[in-house]
Amino acid sequence: MNPPILVVGGAGYIGSHMVKMLAQAQYPVTVLDNLCTGFADAARHGELVTGDLADTVLLERLFAEHSFAAVFHFAALSQVGESVQIPERYYRNNVANTLNLLDAMRRYGVDRFIFSSTAAIFGEPQYTPVDELHPTQPINPYGRSKRMVEEMLADLGQSYGLRSVCLRYFNAAGADPHGELGERHDPESHLIPLVLQAASGRRPQISVFGSDYPTPDGTCIRDYIHVWDLCSAHLLALEHLLQDGESIALNLGNGQGFSVQEVIDSARRVTGQEIRVQEQVRRPGDPAILVADSARARQFLGWQPKYADLDTIIAHAWAWEQQKGRRW
Structure with a gap:
């Protein structure tokens, strides 16, 4: 049998998949999740513990009761x-609370960590x-x-032998191919999802922020990677x-970009719905x-x-949007 795994944030979008x-x-x-953005029913494939990484007593109990082979952080x-x-709020949750988790891992000899990182570490792209x-x-x-x-993670790896994989991804998209999540x-x-809410009638229109970018159709181009493909990389x-294996940091994406207009056109094809668009001025930093x-x-x-x-x-x-419209 495979060894037990801890997934923090496992009731959220990517974590539940x-x-x-x-x-x-x-x-x-x-699954350890405080459910501030996650949903208990999304974590149905694991044992859900509702709690926060700020709770060091809870972390101590979790690691004492389980022999985790690795930890995923979402x-x-x-x-x-x-x-x-x-x-x-971001430095407290994303940094200090992560250090609480890493401290507990070190005390209990858990030395494998898969970290959900982001393209946001790069800032404005130079190329x-x-x-x-x-x-970065x-x-x-x-x-x-x-x-x-x-x-x-790099410093703890150097000092204590923690091994980690940091996966920096761009635009997570899509849903469970079987429609469950x-x-x-x-x-x-x-x-x-905003475009699809417009298609389903839950939103009157979709806003497009800028149509004068130096791209083929004037709208921003982004790399959309299917959430199931993201998870396969984590596995x-x-x-x-x-x-x-050694510690490493890797970028994850399809390697091809789709413009905002291409996303809207694809949504019209897939849904068969006319999607109303409202053009807005560019957003700073896009x-x-x-x-x-x-x-x-x-x-x-x-x-x-x-x-x-x-x-x-x-x-x-x-x-998923069609199910969501019926359920929530």
Whole structure:
């Protein structure tokens, strides 16, 4: 039998998909989540413990009761705008609370850590596609908090032998191909679910911020990676660490970008709905193109995205949106 795994933030969007994939791979999973943005029913494939990484007594109990082989971390706050308005909340949750977790791991001899990082550590792209050699110059507290954790992991690896894989991804999208899980952010800020809410009638229209960028159709281009493909990379990272592999940081993306207009056009094809668009002025800090170079992840982990087609990503998200409209 495979060894037990702890997934913090396993009731959220990406974490819940990871828990399901781990369960399908026959790993016993414990989920720790404070449910501030997650949902208890999304963690159905693991044993849910409701609690916070700030609770060091709870962490002590969890590690005393389980012999975890590895820890997945999906428990960060991730709203860029909020991080600018309330930076201390991000440093407390994303940095200090992560250190609580790492302290507990060290006390109980757990030395494998898979970290959900972000392209936000790179800041404004100096070139695209963005590879791992790109300078890390985050421009907001969210990105800085994630970079701090990556730096902590490197230092703890040097001092105590902690082995980690940091996976920096771009735009997570889509939903469980079998329709069981999907995005449930409140409020929603991601483009694809917003477009699909407009298609389903839960939103009157979709706003497009800027149509005069130096791109083929004038709208921003982003790298959308299917959430199930993200999770498959995390599973490969776990297997790498279980085989005593070295620490590494990797970028994850499809390696191709889709514009805002292409997303809207795809959603119209997939849903058969006319989607109303309202053009707005550009938002400050939005780069024209942000695409990942994930060649290193493909080479190092043997990772290959399965759902790279935009229509497929949107079709899975649309199936979830239709369920969500009936349920919530």
